[in-house]
Amino acid sequence: MSTGIIFGNRILDVAVIACFAAQFYKVFSPLFKGRGASWVRLFQTGGMPSSHASTVVALATSLALLKGMRSVEFAISMVFSSIVLYDATGIRRAAGEHAKALNRLVKSIEHKDDFEKIEANFKEFLGHTPLEVFWGCVLGLIIGIAFRGYLLG
Template sequence: MQELNSVFHNQILIVALVACVTAQLLKVPIDLIRHRRVNIRSMFSSGGMPSAHSALVGALATSVGQAKGWDTSEFAIACLFAVIVMYDAAGVRQAAGKQAKILNQIVEDMFQEKEFSEERLKELLGHTPVQVLVGLSLGISIAFIASTRFA
C-alpha cells in the first residue's frame, strides 16, 4: 500500500499529468474562439489544439531533466520518448486522419442514395506541427512553473 501511496507523491508524474489535463481543458476555449461554439467533446478527444500528448511528454522530459540532470540516461530516455510520441502525433496519426477523411467521403459519395449503416471513421486523430509545438511549449512551461513552486 505504501508503494501505491508513493505514486501519488511522484512530482514528475503529477507535473506530466497536469500538463496533459491542462492541454485537454484548453481545447474547449480554443474551439470556442475558433468556431464560435462550445464543444465539450473536444476535451475528451484526440487531436486539436494544443496537443495533450506533446504537453505530457514535454513536461515529463523537462521534469526528468530538472530532477535527475540534463546529462543523465533518464533524461535521454524521456527526451527520445517525447520525440517519438510527438512524431507519431504529427506524422503517423495525422496521415491516418487524412485517410479516414478520404474514406468517409468515398463512402458518403458511393452510398448517398442507399441506406448505409457503417460508422464513420474518426478523422481527427493526429496533430498539425503547430499543435504539437504549442503542446510541447505548454508542457515545458508547466514543468518550469512547477519546479519553482516545489523548490
C-alpha cells in the first residue's frame, strides 16, 4: 500500500474524511430547516449524523477491506468501535441530559436571595440518539467502501 496523507497512512485518511463528512453535513443541515449555515457546528459534538460513529465505522470498514474480517487489526477496530458507539449513545448522552437538568436547576435558584449567583452554563449537546449513531454508521460504511480503490491503491 502506498503512503497516505496523514502520517503516511491511507486508513487514517479515510477515517478523517468520514469524520469531516459528518461534521460538514452538520454545518449545512440547518439550511433544510430554513436557517443559515452554522460553521461553529464543524467543531462541536453531538447532532446528526454522529461523526464518532462515521469515523470508527470507516476505520473498521477500511481494515476489513485491507486485512480481512479475520485479522487482528479488524478485531481490535471492532472492539474499539463498539466502545465508542456505546459511549456516544449512552454515557455522553446521559451527561448531556445531566447538564440540561443542572442548567435548569441553576436558572431556577439564581434569583433567590440566599444563593450566590452561579455563572456555570453546562454544555448540553454532548451525545447522540440511536438514530444519529445509526446514520453515522451508514455514512462511515459508505465512505469506507467508496474509498476502497484508494485504500488498495
